[in-house]
Amino acid sequence: MNGAAAVVGGRQMQRPGRHRQRQYSSDNFFLDSVATGAGGGGAGNKWLQSAGLHHLQSSSLTSAQQVEYSRMLRSMRKGMSGDSLLSSEPSTPPLSSRSSSQWKNGDVVSPSELSPGILDIHSFDTELLPEMPVPGLYESAAPFGYAQGRSLDDLEPSFSASKQMNNNRVVPESNFLKSFSADKEKSGSVAKIKVVVRKRPLNKKEIAKKEEDIITIEQNLNSVTVHETKLKVDLTEYVEKHEFVFDAVLDEDVSNDEVYRETVEPIVPAIFQRTKATCFAYGQTGSGKTYTMQPLPLKASQDILRLMHHTYRNQGFQLFFSFFEIYGGKLFDLLNDRRKLCMREDGKQQVCIVGLQEFRVSNVDTIKELIEKGNATRSTGTTGANEESSRSHAILQLAIKKSVDGSESKPARVIGKLSFIDLAGSERGADTTDNDKQTRIEGAEINKSLLALKECIRALDNDQTHIPFRGSKLTEVLRDSFIGDSRTVMISCISPNSGSCEHTLNTLRYADRVKSLSKGSNKKDISTATNLRESTAAPLSNALSAFSSPEDHAPSGREERTVASSYASYFREQTKGSTAVEDYDYSEEAYEQDKPSWKKGKSDAYSASPLEDRVRRVDSCTKWKNVPEVDASDLHSDDDLNALLKEEEDLVMAHRGQVEDTINIIREEMKLLDEADQPGNHLDEYVSRLNAILSQKAAGIIKLQARLAHFQRRLTEHNVLVSSLGP
Numbered sequence: 001m002n003g004a005a006a007v008v009g010g011r012q013m014q015r016p017g018r019h020r021q022r023q024y025s026s027d028n029f030f031l032d033s034v035a036t037g038a039g040g041g042g043a044g045n046k047w048l049q050s051a052g053l054h055h056l057q058s059s060s061l062t063s064a065q066q067v068e069y070s071r072m073l074r075s076m077r078k079g080m081s082g083d084s085l086l087s088s089e090p091s092t093p094p095l096s097s098r099s100s101s102q103w104k105n106g107d108v109v110s111p112s113e114l115s116p117g118i119l120d121i122h123s124f125d126t127e128l129l130p131e132m133p134v135p136g137l138y139e140s141a142a143p144f145g146y147a148q149g150r151s152l153d154d155l156e157p158s159f160s161a162s163k164q165m166n167n168n169r170v171v172p173e174s175n176f177l178k179s180f181s182a183d184k185e186k187s188g189s190v191a192k193i194k195v196v197v198r199k200r201p202l203n204k205k206e207i208a209k210k211e212e213d214i215i216t217i218e219q220n221l222n223s224v225t226v227h228e229t230k231l232k233v234d235l236t237e238y239v240e241k242h243e244f245v246f247d248a249v250l251d252e253d254v255s256n257d258e259v260y261r262e263t264v265e266p267i268v269p270a271i272f273q274r275t276k277a278t279c280f281a282y283g284q285t286g287s288g289k290t291y292t293m294q295p296l297p298l299k300a301s302q303d304i305l306r307l308m309h310h311t312y313r314n315q316g317f318q319l320f321f322s323f324f325e326i327y328g329g330k331l332f333d334l335l336n337d338r339r340k341l342c343m344r345e346d347g348k349q350q351v352c353i354v355g356l357q358e359f360r361v362s363n364v365d366t367i368k369e370l371i372e373k374g375n376a377t378r379s380t381g382t383t384g385a386n387e388e389s390s391r392s393h394a395i396l397q398l399a400i401k402k403s404v405d406g407s408e409s410k411p412a413r414v415i416g417k418l419s420f421i422d423l424a425g426s427e428r429g430a431d432t433t434d435n436d437k438q439t440r441i442e443g444a445e446i447n448k449s450l451l452a453l454k455e456c457i458r459a460l461d462n463d464q465t466h467i468p469f470r471g472s473k474l475t476e477v478l479r480d481s482f483i484g485d486s487r488t489v490m491i492s493c494i495s496p497n498s499g500s501c502e503h504t505l506n507t508l509r510y511a512d513r514v515k516s517l518s519k520g521s522n523k524k525d526i527s528t529a530t531n532l533r534e535s536t537a538a539p540l541s542n543a544l545s546a547f548s549s550p551e552d553h554a555p556s557g558r559e560e561r562t563v564a565s566s567y568a569s570y571f572r573e574q575t576k577g578s579t580a581v582e583d584y585d586y587s588e589e590a591y592e593q594d595k596p597s598w599k600k601g602k603s604d605a606y607s608a609s610p611l612e613d614r615v616r617r618v619d620s621c622t623k624w625k626n627v628p629e630v631d632a633s634d635l636h637s638d639d640d641l642n643a644l645l646k647e648e649e650d651l652v653m654a655h656r657g658q659v660e661d662t663i664n665i666i667r668e669e670m671k672l673l674d675e676a677d678q679p680g681n682h683l684d685e686y687v688s689r690l691n692a693i694l695s696q697k698a699a700g701i702i703k704l705q706a707r708l709a710h711f712q713r714r715l716t717e718h719n720v721l722v723s724s725l726g727p
């Protein structure tokens with residue numbers, strides 16, 4: 001890390017205003033909508049005034065404040081405009097310039113005879129299969145003689161090719177089967193979500209540019225540290241450290257074999273046990289996703305075939321292979337001349353991919369050829385960081401099937417499945433330097449799917465009954481991987497160079513978010529989620545804090561962005577309409593009627609979101625509960641009236657403070673949203689929720705003021721009466 005301070009994160013410095021290209025008609029959207037929402041015709045300003053918040057009125061904002069609001073609003077709106085790009089019909093992507101591999105129509109490979117053209121990629125049919133314990137499953141390798149040191153390849157000549165391939169493995173071949181008992185234990189205890197980080201080495205270009213390696217990996221601590229060079233206001237440089245802890249971290253020296261052992265190998269046995277497993281790579285372009293993902297299916301296939309041919313010999317298991325990509329929201333079969341595929345839902349809401357070719361495979365060479373063919377057909381383009389950048393999500397699936405009675409005469413049904421997803425570069429959606437429409441369509445879709453994927457993982461780990469898989473094509477296609485007994489392995493690929501610092505941090509934050517969500521956190525409780533995140537990174541941060549600069553103690557953008565994206569995604573799920581201010585009746589009668597619900601803290605209609613939790617906490621800090629119920633008609637003395645008036649004033653003051661706090665929270669939220677602003681985030685829904693909260697607060701203030709006026713009138717009348725009676 002020597003000299004890290006000499007380099008300023010290039011990209012970060014170059015892209016400070018990347019969102020400034022788009023213009024919006026109303027910069028005063030927020031204030032406008034509050035004004036409209038609060039009763040129209042400037043009522044919003046009125047309530048702000050009455051709440052002592054006249055400084056927030058649009059007319060009274062300083063130009064700097066107006067600029068700030070405008071900026072926030074513009075950035076929120078950008079998310080919405082980004083979505084509109086999706087309405088464009090994506091064209092079939094260009095074929096890769098990669099040379100096509102030798103393609104053999106070998107005897108062994110044939111499109112599934114079982115497939116009637118509509119391939120059900122889901123395993124609803126597995127539910128029909130009786131639980132059939134597989135004799136010998138995970139049994140000790142001893143009966144097969146492995147304990148005597150003979151490898152599988154010694155026993156099975158057809159595996160010679162794979163033997164060759166596996167010579168590189170550090171662990172001897174036979175160990176795979178030797179460890180089945182252990183694997184059984186392992187696969188049962190493999191976490192539902194495992195997050196692994198892999199750092200690639202500096203490439204030639206980066207070395208030539210004398211770029212720093214700003215990533216430190218401590219494999220024994222499972223920690224990764226990003227050393228970000230920043231500038232203080234006086235232009236002196238300092239290095240900010242960002243530490244993250246994951247399930248495993250792999251440095252640049254780690255081989256693909258080791259990556260496999262750390263990620264996929266433990267879950268392979270589980271797919272014979274009705275598990276759906278998904279492994280995906282996430283990271284910016286050129287960070288090594290394809291490099292990492294490409295070898296995994298072949299290695300997994302080798303192990304699956306070994307299990308089928310040995311441990312599960314004569315049990316009727318069959319292995320099926322399919323490979324397709326999602327590009328611009330459309331599906332293309334990578335093994336059938338990029339034939340466009342359709343996704344359909346059947347009556348049982350099971351998703352089928354119409355026309356996808358599935359190949360029954362029984363040896364590693366065939367699988368290798370299929371993988372090469374599919375890879376050669378993928379959509380690629382060139383980015384600054386990668387000449388062959390993936391512009392699509394590629395999904396390779398290995399499905400284990402079996403017929404009910406184990407014979408080949410009956411249709412086979414899916415038992416378990418292993419899906420490998422090579423995601424498109426994570427930064428492409430945000431890259432507004434790419435101005436051509438096609439790239440932006442790609443970017444919007446990619447972003448949408450990455451957000452949706454995170455949502456599904458979160459729901460999956462929380463054992464939620466509703467999995468928001470409809471969020472994108474990617475998650476829809478992977479629907480069955482999110483239900484039932486599932487396992488997810490996420491490999492976050494990061495580039496080590498200083499110029500990628502911003503993207504690397506984003507990748508690690510996404511991974512950290514996925515990881516922190518995987519602790520069963522309560523999505524509705526923002527403080528819980530925040531604590532979990534802190535517990536992920538805090539031990540290291542704390543350990544290092546004694547050495548850190550004062551700037552290190554500033555609130556981390558990581559946390560802010562995470563929280564903001566959590567809100568944004570949360571609100572996407574929350575479709576319950578909130579009460580518009582127009583629905584309010586400001587009369588005293590109405591106030592009296594709904595007063596109890598206000599006092600209850602709006603627990604029913606207003607308990608859902610993290611923001612609302614925070615607002616509610618603000619509510620609970622005020623003295624609602626301590627305000628006594630006083631019936632004005634029972635008042636007999638000046639003291640009573642004055643006491644009542646005082647209480648009413650206190651009530652209004654408390655409420656005013658509450659409204660101010662709420663407004664501050666909302667302003668904070670808007671800043672966070674600015675950070676999380678991405679096309680497809682559905683920020684419009686979020687904004688309308690914020691406005692609805694503001695409107696409700698406004699309505700409350702107006703009602704309280706009406707009540708106060710009422711009591712003031714009564715007090716005046718009382719005083720007149722008292723003075724007319726004389727001494």
Ligand SMILES: Nc1ncnc2c1ncn2[C@@H]1O[C@H](COP(=O)(O)OP(=O)(O)OP(=O)(O)O)[C@@H](O)[C@H]1O
Nearest residue numbers: 200284285286287288289290291386389390424425
């Ligand atoms: N761990 C690694 N060791 C050595 N080389 C690597 C490693 N990871 C990646 N590379 C090299 O870096 C380059 C970019 O990798 P790769 O194509 O896998 O990136 P990517 O994340 O898939 O990018 P994109 O999203 O643009 O498709 C390739 O030339 C690859 O060989």
